[in-house]
Amino acid sequence: MNVEQYFHLSSILRQNAILLEELSFYQGSKWLLEAVNSMQQPSTEDQLMVVREAPHLLKLGKESSSPSNEEEMLLAYHETNKIKLAKTYFDCKEYDRAAHVLKDCHSWKATFIKLYSMYISGDKRKEEESDGILGQNNSNNNFYCNKNIPVIVKELETLEHPNLNSNSHLLCLYGIVLLENKNSTKGQEVLFKSLVLNPFNWSCWLELLSSFTSFSEATVYLSKFHKALQNAFEYKIMLLFFRLTVNQVFFQSSEEINSDLATLSAIFPCFSYLNAQKALIAYNMLDYNNAEILFDQILLSDPLRLDDLDTYSNILYVMEKDSKLSFLAQFASKIDKFRPETCCIVANYYSLKFEHEKAIMYYKRALTLNKNCLSAWTLMGHEFVELKNSHAAIESYRRAVDTNNKDFRAWYGLGQAYEVLDMHLYSLYYYQRACSLKPLDKRMWQAIGNCYEKLGETKESVKCYQKALKISTVVDTQLLYKIGTLYEVLNDIKTTYNYMKLCFEEEYNQEVTEDTSKAKLWLARYESQQGNWSFTYKLASDISYGNSNIIEEARALAREARLKLDR
């Protein structure tokens, strides 16, 4: 990246940040400005040299939209006052008033702020009407929805001037509304159009990302973007950010992700967002140690940033680092007690201390602060499971899945909860969903196999267990034994024998486990049936690990074999 590129990129990002701020997309604006401020600056001499030659580079780009005639200019002039007023109302959280002020305005910005205010107002009202987190009404017939949406959709669809299709921001709003209306195909297309026009709207990328249900869906759009986006440097940067985030969210780990990270880090070396992505990728790879180190670094470089720290607390929870988690909880509380992230951290801490009620209380608080808090729903579900409250757990997981259907833990949790309730058809489906999100996790396949087994579909079950076996890095004796017994159910004694033998042989590769003992016992029994008493004796007498039943039976078998041999 040379100096011109630096100035070019940073001014484009800044201009878009300012525009997004005017449109009240605060998060997107914040993200862009953080990016600008974390860019790798060329050396001062270089900068000075370039600036002397081309001082216009330093100028804040003026908005290029110039109305074609005086009439429009006049109109725009008067509308600007109203737009500013509406924006202030919006910032003061008087959403309806903001929409009302702009009732008769026609410029795209006015339309945008008006409709966005209506959207936020409807959302707020929806929240007020609902009965709190997991309240009485949520599970009953009431299904709250944003009542302003039909009006917004209609206004956007009947927009008179040709603005809709050429205005990325209006398109973005349209897409958001469509997604809220559960019309995801159309919504994605609209967001795609918006982003092709203007890829600097980070909020829009995030909305698109949230609508994907599977990685394959995301890849389709990624390739579409590759074709459609302009080839300019700054456009590619945005696409890189998106690709990186997509890969992270869908637990992908490939060369691509690492090279993307490297490219971006070179341009934005101290961008906390990138560092957090790095940490999250490590966490997704179950590389907790690395993730911990990365998070520690973020805490040092950007100490007051609370985003993603709830994930950090998850890591500490899994690693059972009580004291560090406790420190993190105190630290976060000091920064801002009433951030959903803080509440999740504190809840994690209580959960580690087995104070599940308190943990639930904090999760509820997190959700009150932000209903769409991704992890809180799932984690709360786990807490309810601990408290053996399956129905509440199911409800929590369901909400988790509703807000973010990419969370495999929630799907898995749903499966588990339904398994407890003996509704295996349901849990099968949920495990499948979890599995489609994390196909390389053997626990998923095991769970599915288990479900099939319970449902009496032994063949399917075997397939699943075999799949699980395939993807496990270390040969899992438990799986081997399981498959063996299933083949026995299928009356395929030969295959059973093979699996049992494989399982038993792992004793030499790894260590002796209950499963190897069981396999050995089975083999002993098999040999006894075949009359190979010496083998029987050898196997049975060797069993010294496992519960008392196994050992009892092994002893009996050994005794019998001994007798036979003696005879």
Place this chain on the structure above:
Amino acid sequence: MMTISPSMSHKRAVLTPNNSSKVTGRPMGNNGGSVSNKAFSTPKFDPNNGFNPEIDEGVSFLGTSGGVAGAPGVSTTKKPLSLADKLRLWRHDALMQHHYNTAQYIGDKVLSITNDPNDAFWLAQVHYQQGSFLTARNLLRGDQFEDSLSCKYLCGLCLIALEEWDEALDVVGEFNPYKMDEDVTDAVDFEDVDIDNYTDGGIKLEASMCYLRGKIYMNMNNFDRAKDCFREAVLADFKCYEAFDELITNNYLSPQDEWELLEQINFDQADELVKLLYSTRLNKLAHSSKFLENEQKLQDEYNLKGNNDLNLAKAELLFLQCKFDTCLTVCETILKDNQFSFNTLPLYLSCLYELDAKNKLFLVSHQLAEYHPNHYITWLSIGIYYISIKKINESRIFFSKSTMLAPNFAPAWIGFAHTFAIEGEHEQAISAYSTAVRLFPGSYLPYLFLGMQYLQMNNLTLAYEYLSNSMLICDRDPLLLNELGIIYYHRGELSKAEHMFNRSLEQAHNLKIDSKLYYSIYSNLAHVNRKLGNFQTALEYFENVRKIDSKDSNIYASMGLIYLKMNKIDQAIQTLHIALSISPNDTISSELLNKALSLNMTIGYENLLNQDVDALVRRLHEGSDEEDEGFADD
């Protein structure tokens, strides 16, 4: 004769308070000439013969009548007034200034002096205006004034006010004596004579008499005759707006007939304005484009933009188009000028109900109750308020009160019937709707509602019959077409049903309707297509439905069913989940979900998943595959 309306002529002085001490407001242009009957055409009875001479040239209000009177020389030459004429003038001024006692006293004296039927008429007029209907009737009754049509007319009016229907009919006569009698009108030579200098002839008394007859029949519950009489009245003289208004507000005519009537009415060439105005009163459903055209003309050429009656007509159209928001704003502009515009209120109240504006309904009802405690619209308003807060019993009481005050008031009857329909008491609802059918033969709505009731009772035959009746009156209402489609659907005539729904959709588009109606049309279309096996089309329609309202679990359940049939198990499961998240106790959805899940177990998307994973696994364990393969071979 009595053209009591001040608007009658721009030439006439109008009674305004600051109009000089010499109140000249005798608006009663009494130009007997307008009268097409013998009684008035004879100079002897001319009411103005008395006082026109006195008028100075400037005040021309009698000018009009001057010609009429035909009274030779009366207005042109200055002849000393006779005693009777002086008294007549006195009587008139007194009446105009509402000095009823004076008018009564002097009128009595004039009558005694002249014993002229005309003077009797004017004395009775005084009584009538005072509200002494009985006295007026007693004065006019009897043989002596029998010949005077105007006396008869006033007598009839008094009897109507006294609610003596039989006697009134006796006086007015059962039939129009001038009907078919071409001579009558021709006999009055005034048209021939004065046509040039006399263009405004007031309202023909013949028409007024017909109107009275209609009014009487209406109150005797003989609606057919009433309708005929009103028609006769309008046809006799288009200026008899009173009769026209009755025909329209009471829905005596079907929309088609209304337009035919408008064509039949004999408007003078110069009266395009009136024709246009009348056309705005007609049912908008049948000729909405024509209506818009006329409205535009009225605004542009006649400078009537913003006139409240035009606004009301516009609001009516908007209401038909279900654009309740806009309709409400129009109604509110009207009500800003006239807070209790009783023409507008029923529409306004319906709008408020449609928009679920309970709070405003509450306020309006209270205001009405404060200022017009005995008006039927007040009770209608209260009834609507109660129905909007779902207190059905209370609302029924108030609707029935309203119908008692105004037995011919359609909205109250319909509301009354609705209260039964809401509670599912079909029998009672049906009997109430039937009353409405009887009262408003030209309206298709009661038939439609009846059809809907029978449909709910699963009586397809009767429902079909009533809806067809409704269709005969008006075949353009999308709601009606939609209901008919439903009947076909239930009968299993799917293609017919689809045709109906499509027609309904088309009409809705034509009317630019904007409402939940689309919701039901689209979902019906979707269901039909589902049954016809056009799953993809059905799904598209359901998408349309979802755009309008996304929180109906039935839609999702149906979509789930379709996905199941299309063997898209995964989508079926997802959709059914949404259905169940909206209404968790929906048995159909949960059964479907169970089915989908068990299908998922056998076929599911496991195949697809397997391929996916195989690819991934290969990528992950590039080297270590061999040993894994070994297992599989076992």
